[in-house]
Amino acid sequence: MTEPILSIQELNKNFGGVVATKDFSLDIYKNQIVGLIGPNGAGKTTIFNILTGIYQPTSGSVKFMGEDMIGLKPFQIAQSGIARTFQTIRLFKQLSALENVIIACHQDCTYNVFSAVTRLGKFKSIEKAVRDRAHELLEIVGLHDDAYRIAGDLPYGYQRRLEIARALAIHPRLLLLDEPAAGMNSEESNDLCKFVFDLHEKFDLTIFMIEHHMDVVIKLCDVVTVLNFGQTICRGTSDQVTCDPRVIEAYLGEEMK
Amino acid sequence: MAGYYEGLFILVGINIIAVLGVSILTGFTRLFSFGNAGFMAIGAYTGAILSKELNTPLVISIIGGMIMAGFIAFLLGKITLGLKGDYFLIATLGFGESIRVIIENMQSVTGGARGYSGIPMKTNIWVVIISVVIAVWIAWNLLHSKIGRNFQAIREQEMAADAIGIDSAKYKNYAFVISAMFAAWAGVLFAHYFSFIVPIMFNLVKSSEMTITVVIGGLGSLTGSIIATTILTLLPELARAAAEYRMLAYGVAVVLIVTLRPSGLMGYREFSFKKTVAWIKNVFNRKKTSSPEEEENA
Numbered sequence: 093m094t095e096p097i098l099s100i101q102e103l104n105k106n107f108g109g110v111v112a113t114k115d116f117s118l119d120i121y122k123n124q125i126v127g128l129i130g131p132n133g134a135g136k137t138t139i140f141n142i143l144t145g146i147y148q149p150t151s152g153s154v155k156f157m158g159e160d161m162i163g164l165k166p167f168q169i170a171q172s173g174i175a176r177t178f179q180t181i182r183l184f185k186q187l188s189a190l191e192n193v194i195i196a197c198h199q200d201c202t203y204n205v206f207s208a209v210t211r212l213g214k215f216k217s218i219e220k221a222v223r224d225r226a227h228e229l230l231e232i233v234g235l236h237d238d239a240y241r242i243a244g245d246l247p248y249g250y251q252r253r254l255e256i257a258r259a260l261a262i263h264p265r266l267l268l269l270d271e272p273a274a275g276m277n278s279e280e281s282n283d284l285c286k287f288v289f290d291l292h293e294k295f296d297l298t299i300f301m302i303e304h305h306m307d308v309v310i311k312l313c314d315v316v317t318v319l320n321f322g323q324t325i326c327r328g329t330s331d332q333v334t335c336d337p338r339v340i341e342a343y344l345g346e347e348m349k
Numbered sequence: 350m351a352g353y354y355e356g357l358f359i360l361v362g363i364n365i366i367a368v369l370g371v372s373i374l375t376g377f378t379r380l381f382s383f384g385n386a387g388f389m390a391i392g393a394y395t396g397a398i399l400s401k402e403l404n405t406p407l408v409i410s411i412i413g414g415m416i417m418a419g420f421i422a423f424l425l426g427k428i429t430l431g432l433k434g435d436y437f438l439i440a441t442l443g444f445g446e447s448i449r450v451i452i453e454n455m456q457s458v459t460g461g462a463r464g465y466s467g468i469p470m471k472t473n474i475w476v477v478i479i480s481v482v483i484a485v486w487i488a489w490n491l492l493h494s495k496i497g498r499n500f501q502a503i504r505e506q507e508m509a510a511d512a513i514g515i516d517s518a519k520y521k522n523y524a525f526v527i528s529a530m531f532a533a534w535a536g537v538l539f540a541h542y543f544s545f546i547v548p549i550m551f552n553l554v555k556s557s558e559m560t561i562t563v564v565i566g567g568l569g570s571l572t573g574s575i576i577a578t579t580i581l582t583l584l585p586e587l588a589r590a591a592a593e594y595r596m597l598a599y600g601v602a603v604v605l606i607v608t609l610r611p612s613g614l615m616g617y618r619e620f621s622f623k624k625t626v627a628w629i630k631n632v633f634n635r636k637k638t639s640s641p642e643e644e645e646n647a
Contacts, residue, residue: 208494
């Protein structure tokens with residue numbers, strides 16, 4: 093196979109004496125959908141936070157498209173093409189859905205301060221293009237009719253979709269989804285699966301997701317990694333993983349003998 | 350009597366320019382500063398010295414004052430903006446007070462605590478009108494561009510702003526520098542209106558007045574800030590006898606606003622005819638579309 097788009101090697105993270113992540117290694121290739129599962133507190137979100145620069149790892153390396161990501165600030169990592177959503181939704185709550193997406197298009201706004209203040213030059217055409225693009229993204233996630241509603245007032249499922257639309261606005265190559273189906277019933281998570289798969293096809297996206305809903309993971313993920321207490325206990329296709337005795341043990345406890 | 354009203358008008362205009370800066374910083378970026386009177390002082394003294402010693406035209410004095418304040422804000426921001434909310438506020442508070450003390454002690458340049466006099470009285474009503482129009486225009490355009498949107502992203506959710514690639518440290522410093530420059534602009538006009546300035550004019554009370562004005566007007570509303578400035582500047586003048594109790598009235602007003610209407614007079618909304626119409630339409634549409642949704646939920 094070709095070079096991985098994201099290559100994580102021997103990642104360790106300790107919080108004081110607590111080992112949150114131990115020797116985590118993973119290669120993600122272009123166009124894969126990769127799942128990360130594990131019981132609560134297994135260190136899944138910690139890995140996302142290291143990948144996006146919120147935490148600095150104790151040791152280990154992260155390479156994205158051949159470039160070293162360790163030590164970069166969160167905004168630099170986002171600019172290099174890694175977008176994410178949050179486990180607890182983090183929208184710009186007081187602003188409209190449209191504004192949420194327009195803000196995320198800031199890298200498309202190539203005008204300078206002078207042009208912004210005077211409205212001269214390319215300001216108007218750029219702003220219009222950005223607005224159109226934001227509308228387009230809202231349409232893709234099915235929020236077109238809600239463009240002018242305040243983000244915080246949207247129903248929960250819509251907020252999740254808006255967060256994804258906002259993430260897509262930064263032209264990501266890799267999308268990290270932190271429990272996209274959290275709090276959804278089976279019907280909603282079915283919709284979500286279809287939605288995520290469509291995005292994957294449409295934008296040529298590589299997706300790395302944390303998810304608890306096994307049906308979502310089985311449907312979407314090409315490869316699944318299972319974590320427990322910060323350690324990788326199993327890796328494989330979703331079928332292999334769900335049959336693995338170590339995974340069952342981690343989730344359900346050891347069999348009585 | 351005409352002179353009296355003209356004076357009031359000029360004061361309102363000067364306060365509006367200073368408050369616009371605080372509005373950008375506090376209302377749109379959610380950084381609280383109690384040091385903006387310090388930047389006003391830097392502007393006032395720089396502009397005054399330029400005009401008196403070097404005979405520069407008012408425009409140059411204004412630009413000079415703004416550059417000076419902007420430069421100092423840039424350095425201060427670099428050091429202090431890494432601090433979280435309350436700590437940043439304390440740092441600006443300390444800064445504002447130390448600027449005042451520094452000016453008091455630079456006797457040979459600033460005239461010290463006894464003040465700096467003989468500044469040419471170049472601020473008239475036309476200068477103020479033109480200044481306010483330009484200041485509002487700049488603030489409005491800035492806030493309705495990428496820069497203003499990035500400020501709001503930081504205000505709403507800093508972690509998410511970082512996650513979509515906004516350099517929040519850089520944009521916070523932008524907001525700080527811009528607010529300092531607006532304060533300096535107001536300071537230069539102030540100095541050239543009264544022709545005499547003393548450091549005590551730019552104390553903590555002045556800083557807190559500006560922040561309170563923005564809170565009352567609505568954190569996140571430029572027009573709210575302008576309306577609040579006008580009311581709060583004129584109110585003590587209308588009730589002269591009560592003027593001594595101004596700070597008391599401010600305190601009561603803030604308590605009332607925070608408990609009864611936490612988003613301020615205007616909330617997050619701007620006063621604009623077009624938006625008002627759009628808002629009414631939106632309410633109308635929502636009513637229309639909400640019925641099938643409700644069925645679905647039921």
